[in-house]
Amino acid sequence: MNPSFTDSSVPADVDLSQYGWTPALDDVFADHRRAGLVPARIMRVHRGSCDAITEHGPVRAAIPARHAADPLAAPCTGDWAALRPGRDPELAAVLPRHSAIVRSSASRTSHGQVLAANIDTVVIAVSLAAPLNAARLERFIALAWSSGAQPLVVLTKADQAADADAAHAEVGALAPGVGIVATSAATGHNLDVLTALLGDGTTVLLGPSGAGKSTLGNALLGEELLDTGMVREQDGKGRHTTVRRELVRLPGGGVLIDTPGLRAISLHDATDSLEQVFAEIEQLAEGCRFGDCAHDAEPGCAVQAAIQAGDLARRRLDSYRKLQRETAWQASRTDARLRDERVNRQRSITSHLRATYKFRDRQL
Ligand SMILES: Nc1nc2c(ncn2[C@@H]2O[C@H](COP(=O)(O)OP(=O)(O)OP(=O)(O)O)[C@@H](O)[C@H]2O)c(=O)[nH]1
Ligand SMILES: [Mg+2]
Ligand SMILES: [Zn+2]
Structure with a gap:
């Protein structure tokens, strides 16, 4: 780790563009720069800290606990971050991501995990x-x-x-x-x-x-x-x-x-991407007589016809259905969680308002 990174008189020795930094990120970062923060790309995440590359070399930065609250927002490998320099550098913010690999976490909640x-x-x-x-x-x-x-x-x-x-x-x-x-x-x-x-x-x-x-x-x-x-x-x-x-x-x-080899991959929010994975089935489906054909026993089903003709493996259709069911279930869990969160938020706002009004009423 390079402690000199805290000293702004030390010239930059790492060109972050070699790590994927773009002029567009310069714009995103402008406010952070004014606030005295420095850009860094996260190379490795540990419990409560991360290794990141900055313009002055690699540093170990602490990750304050508030960043771990939402697993989808928690800093991960590949993230661009704004670090607060100093003797003990600290992560201040994670920049918006242009892409992220998210799998469904193993926990009972429907939160995803960003890989x-x-x-x-x-x-x-x-x-x-x-x-x-x-x-x-x-x-x-x-x-x-x-x-x-x-x-x-x-x-x-x-x-x-x-x-x-x-x-x-x-x-x-x-x-x-x-x-x-x-x-x-x-x-x-x-x-x-x-x-x-x-x-x-x-x-x-x-x-x-x-x-x-x-x-x-x-x-x-x-x-x-x-x-x-x-x-x-x-x-x-x-x-x-x-x-x-x-x-x-x-x-x-x-x-x-x-990355470590994945034992199991649960999809998080993959409804749209399934249509790309099974693009040939989606294309065949355009030839089905009914727009909402379930490709089961409907007359004029082009998907079943392709299976009969040996142009489509039945396994592909089964696989598509299985993954569709899985993502639908994931989505319903996510919806349930979001609903709970909304209800809780509403409750706390309501009780806050109530307390405020009570207080005001007493004042009057
Ligand atoms: N013959 C041959 N063996 C290979 C090749 N690539 C990898 N191996 C062997 O495959 C084994 C596993 O390789 P790793 O690179 O450790 O596999 P990994 O995907 O990183 O595995 P995890 O880190 O456990 O997820 C090693 O014994 C490698 O030598 C190859 O191109 N040819
Ligand atoms: Mg490996
Ligand atoms: Zn059909």
Whole structure:
């Protein structure tokens, strides 16, 4: 950590544009600057503090407890923040996000959990050395679309693929409108293509444990900065080697966020993104006789016709329905929570008003 960051006489030694800072953010930050705050991008979050990069190098900044109250607003890796400099730097504000990966948290509340913020590309790592899990890939793609960033499927371990072309085609059928590139960190295959695709934006690596996210990250970095681990012999599953979300700068421009392998992905607010994940079904549905066709037993159903003709896998339709039910349920939980919050807020306003009037009445 660099304590000199508190001293404004020290010239800036980090160009934050290399970390994704834009002129538009300069405008957003103007008031913070006037208030004596400095911009920083959050690289890593700890309990009660974070590591962030500033114009004067990396610092550890305290995160006041009030920022943890709303999990969706809590600072996370990739966030731009306004820090109050000093001997003990402190996070004062989180800037508005242009994209965020939000999954439904495991808790009973309907709050989401932000995995990474201000992402341009979501790389979904899929190992070619293990059998394809179609339903899981569909979830990852829905999660990626709903973030507001561009998904990209990266097939890893191409050097171990039984039939890379067949796997490519299989993934293509699950991911309409999503780019797919097969890579190998072991042989370097297509790493140049991937580097060009990612450009100088912010990329997050998502995928199950053992998919090769950190190994791919190191290959893109050109050095072993990220921890990697072995997979189990029998099923190719990883051992959750990466334990925290971590932002690093890529040598050719752009930044990379490595993440721990996700065990389960619950979608948070993905209703719209499902239509993109299952774009071919939505397109077929335009040919159904009834506008509100449920693609069950309705006459003139183009979706069922495509299944009969072997043009659409029944599994895809089942999967779509399952995820639709899940997001509808999530949405109803969110609605219930918002309603409760509104009621509580209203109650406290009412009791406050009552107390005020009582007080005034007594005064009169
Ligand atoms: N043959 C081959 N093995 C690879 C390749 N990429 C990764 N591996 C191996 O796959 C295993 C898991 O790699 P990691 O990079 O740790 O996987 P991860 O996705 O980061 O896993 P978590 O951090 O647990 O989420 C390691 O043994 C790697 O050596 C590749 O391109 N080819
Ligand atoms: Mg890892
Ligand atoms: Zn139909």
